[in-house]
Amino acid sequence: MRCKGFLFDLDGTLVNSLVVVERAWSNWALAHDLDPQVVLDFIHGKQAITSLRHFLPQADEASLRQEFLALEKVEAEDTDGITAMPGALALLNRLDALGAPWAIVTSGSVPVAHARHGKAGLPRPKIFITAEQVSRGKPEPDPYLLGAEHLQLPAESCLVVEDAGAGLRSGLAAGCRVLAVHAPADLPELAQVDWVLPGLTELEIEAEADGWFRLHHA
Structure with missing residues (x-):
């Protein structure tokens, strides 16, 4: 080729970065009473905001933005592994x-x-x-x-x-x-x-x- x-x-x-991604999103899923495995099966390769909109369909954009910033902080600071x-x-x-x-x-x-x-x-x-x-x-x-x-x-x-x-x-x-x-x-x-x-x-x-x-x- x-x-x-x-x-x-x-x-x-x-x-x-799999261990970090799965750690962050599993904790997020549990905090929102969602099945972590269902969340992990969806998120890979997608923008975080896309996944948040998928799992929080009733949330308004301001709430989604807050969720995104909180998750972004966790993912940016956790580089262990x-x-x-x-x-x-x-x-x-x-x-x-x-x-x-x-x-x-x-x-x-x-x-x-x-x-x-x-x-x-x-x-x-x-x-x-x-x-x-x-x-x-x-x-x-x-x-x-x-x-x-x-x-x-x-x-x-x-x-x-x-x-x-x-x-x-x-x-x-x-x-x-x-x-x-x-x-x-x-x-x-x-x-x-x-x-x-x-x-x-x-x-x-x-x-x-x-x-x-x-x-x-x-």
């Missing part, structure tokens, strides 16, 4: 060495995304798309379309690297090539993506002429 630019999801793709996903650091360093354009496109807000990215010790991208920059989050195409726009590349020449169903759908809807990594084997979206790999350690990248990069399965 070939591409000219790379658009990476953050949580579950570059950063292993966060690590880089295997192969993430080596892959991003490889892209930088090749001069390959890449961006992070996350459903997280600035405080949460930057806290997790920093804790994982990953290189900082020139382009870091967060929830604040789009009115419609994943699974809508807007986040990845904006990422491609900031890389100054057509979406169809970019590769989205994702782990969650909502993110995979977002990349597909944007018209990007899509690589699924660390994804549950039963995700229906896996039948639609261009490539499925167990993890980032399986991916090798070589530069070609005219700004293209070729991907190989290690």
Whole structure:
């Protein structure tokens, strides 16, 4: 597979934050008399405000905003257990060495995304798309379309690297090539993506002429 630019999801793709995400949302669910597992089954890959609107359908926007800010504070301050996903650091360093354009496109807000990215010790991208920059989050195409726009590349020449169903759908809807990594084997979206790999350690990248990069399965 070939591409000219790379658009990476953050949580579950570059950063292993599962323990933190599940801790924060499980506590939130219990505080609202909701089944934590039902909440956890819904939230992955989506903006927090999307999940809050789903589980608190009667709440007004002011109340939702208060819920969001409280949850954001918890998620931004709790980084205990966060690590880089295997192969993430080596892959991003490889892209930088090749001069390959890449961006992070996350459903997280600035405080949460930057806290997790920093804790994982990953290189900082020139382009870091967060929830604040789009009115419609994943699974809508807007986040990845904006990422491609900031890389100054057509979406169809970019590769989205994702782990969650909502993110995979977002990349597909944007018209990007899509690589699924660390994804549950039963995700229906896996039948639609261009490539499925167990993890980032399986991916090798070589530069070609005219700004293209070729991907190989290690």
